[in-house]
Amino acid sequence: MLKTLKIVFSLFVLLFIAAAFYMLVPLESLYEVRVTNKIESISVKYINVTGEPNCAKLYEVLDGADSAVFTAYPVTVPAIEETSLAYSGNVFNIKGYRYNWVRENKLTGNKKITKSNRIDVSAWEVETPYTLWSDELDKDGMQLVIKSEEPVKHVFKDDSGNNELYRKDNFIDCLLD
Amino acid sequence: MGSTRLIIYTDSRKKSDVNTFKNAAITLSKTYKAKYAKDGDNIKVVFVKDGKEIVKAINAVPRGKLISLDIVSHGNQGGIHISRNLSPAEKAGYVKKNMHFQIRKNSDSPQTETDAELMEESMHGLYSDSMSKIGVSFYYNQKTSHSPNIATLDEINFNVFAENSVVEFHGCRTAEVIPVLNTWLKDNFAQKISNLLGKKSTVIGHITNTAPDKNPNGNVNDYRYGRVRVYENGKLLKDSVERTKLRFPNSSTP
Numbered sequence: 001m002l003k004t005l006k007i008v009f010s011l012f013v014l015l016f017i018a019a020a021f022y023m024l025v026p027l028e029s030l031y032e033v034r035v036t037n038k039i040e041s042i043s044v045k046y047i048n049v050t051g052e053p054n055c056a057k058l059y060e061v062l063d064g065a066d067s068a069v070f071t072a073y074p075v076t077v078p079a080i081e082e083t084s085l086a087y088s089g090n091v092f093n094i095k096g097y098r099y100n101w102v103r104e105n106k107l108t109g110n111k112k113i114t115k116s117n118r119i120d121v122s123a124w125e126v127e128t129p130y131t132l133w134s135d136e137l138d139k140d141g142m143q144l145v146i147k148s149e150e151p152v153k154h155v156f157k158d159d160s161g162n163n164e165l166y167r168k169d170n171f172i173d174c175l176l177d
Numbered sequence: 178m179g180s181t182r183l184i185i186y187t188d189s190r191k192k193s194d195v196n197t198f199k200n201a202a203i204t205l206s207k208t209y210k211a212k213y214a215k216d217g218d219n220i221k222v223v224f225v226k227d228g229k230e231i232v233k234a235i236n237a238v239p240r241g242k243l244i245s246l247d248i249v250s251h252g253n254q255g256g257i258h259i260s261r262n263l264s265p266a267e268k269a270g271y272v273k274k275n276m277h278f279q280i281r282k283n284s285d286s287p288q289t290e291t292d293a294e295l296m297e298e299s300m301h302g303l304y305s306d307s308m309s310k311i312g313v314s315f316y317y318n319q320k321t322s323h324s325p326n327i328a329t330l331d332e333i334n335f336n337v338f339a340e341n342s343v344v345e346f347h348g349c350r351t352a353e354v355i356p357v358l359n360t361w362l363k364d365n366f367a368q369k370i371s372n373l374l375g376k377k378s379t380v381i382g383h384i385t386n387t388a389p390d391k392n393p394n395g396n397v398n399d400y401r402y403g404r405v406r407v408y409e410n411g412k413l414l415k416d417s418v419e420r421t422k423l424r425f426p427n428s429s430t431p
Contacts, residue, residue: 031291141222
C-alpha cells in the first residue's frame with residue numbers, strides 16, 4: 001500500500017514538474033530586435049481606449065483590421081498619447097523603426113520570429129485638420145475640444161539609430177476582444 | 178432629505194483619459210439630474226486621485242442614503258486601477274520580475290526579461306483585497322508597497338448604501354471572469370462588491386475593455402454600452418448582455 005502511494009506521489013510530482021516546465025519554458029529566451037535600421041513611415045489613428053492605464057491608443061490604419069502600435073520615444077520627443085492632440089479620430093504620420101519578437105531555444109538555437117507591435121518613434125506629425133483638448137470648460141464643466149489646422153511636428157534631431165535612446169512603455173492591446 | 182447619487186471619476190497617467198472620465202461623469206450627472214432631481218436627490222460628482230479618496234467619498238455619505246454609485250475609471254477584474262509613473266524606476270525583485278515575464282510571455286503583449294527588471298509605475302487604486310493587488314501588480318509590473326493611498330474593499334463602510342442601491346463600474350473588465358481564477362478561486366471585483374452590498378442591490382460591470390469611441394450611439398462621453406455582467410446579492414443576474422438595453426430602478430437608465 002505504502003509503495004503504491006509512493007509511486008502515485010512520485011508520478012504526481014513528475015507530472016507537476018513537467019507541467020511547470022511546459023508552462024515556464026525556462027530554456028526559451030524572448031527578445032525584440034529591429035526589423036531593419038531603416039526608418040519606416042506609417043499612419044496611425046488615435047482610438048480612445050480607456051479601459052486600462054496601459055492600453056495602447058494608437059492603431060495602424062490597415063486594410064481590414066487595425067493593429068495596435070506600441071510606441072517608444074526618445075526623451076526629447078513628446079509622446080503623442082500625452083499631448084492635447086490625444087483625441088479620438090486624429091491621424092498621425094509616424095516615422096520610426098519597427099521590431100520583431102525573437103523566441104530562441106537556448107539548447108538548440110532555433111529561433112521563431114514574429115511581428116512586434118513596437119515602433120521607435122523618430123518623428124511624428126498630425127494630419128490636419130485635427131481635434132485637440134482645450135483648457136476651457138463648457139457651462140456644465142465638461143472639457144471642451146477645438147478643431148485646428150495648425151501643423152504640429154516633432155523630430156528627434158539627434159537620431160543616430162541607437163535603440164537605447166528610446167523609452168518603451170508597458171503597453172497592452174485592449175481592443176483584441 | 179433625498180438620497181445621494183455619487184459619481185466618482187478618477188485620475189490617470191494620461192490627461193486625455195482624465196478628460197474623458199470627467200466628461201463621462203458629467204454626462205451621467207446630467208442624466209441623474211433629469212431623472213431624479215425632482216425627488217430631491219443629491220447628485221454629486223467627485224474627482225479622486227486614489228483608492229483612499231474613493232473610500233473617503235463613499236464613507237462620507239450618511240447611513241443608508243447612497244442609492245447609486247458610478248465610478249468612471251480604469252479597471253480590471255481586480256479593481257479600480259489607478260497607476261502613476263514611478264520616478265526613478267525601481268528594481269522589481271526576483272519574484273515579481275519572473276512572474277511578470279511568465280504571465281505576459283505568451284500573451285499578445287509580452288515583455289522581455291530586461292523590461293521586467295524595472296518597475297516604472299506604482300499602484301494607487303481600489304482593489305478587492307490583498308491578493309488582487311498582488312495579481313494586478315504582477316501583471317503590470319507595478320509597485321504596491323509603500324503606496325499609502327492604495328485601498329481595498331474592506332475599508333468601505335457598506336452601511337452607507339441604500340438597501341436597493343445600484344453600483345455601476347464604467348471602467349474595463351471589473352466583471353471579467355478569468356477561467357480558474359474567477360470560477361474557482363476568487364470573485365471578480367463586481368461580484369465581490371455585490372457580496373458586500375444589500376440583498377436587493379445591483380452591481381453592473383464591463384466584461385471587456387471600454388472604448389467610448391466605439392459607442393454605437395456616437396456619444397463619446399458615455400460608457401454605457403458593450404457586454405456587461407450584472408450581479409445581485411452576490412449572484413449572477415445577467416451574463417454577457419448588452420448594456421444599452423438594460424433598465425434598472427434607481428440606475429442612470431431606469
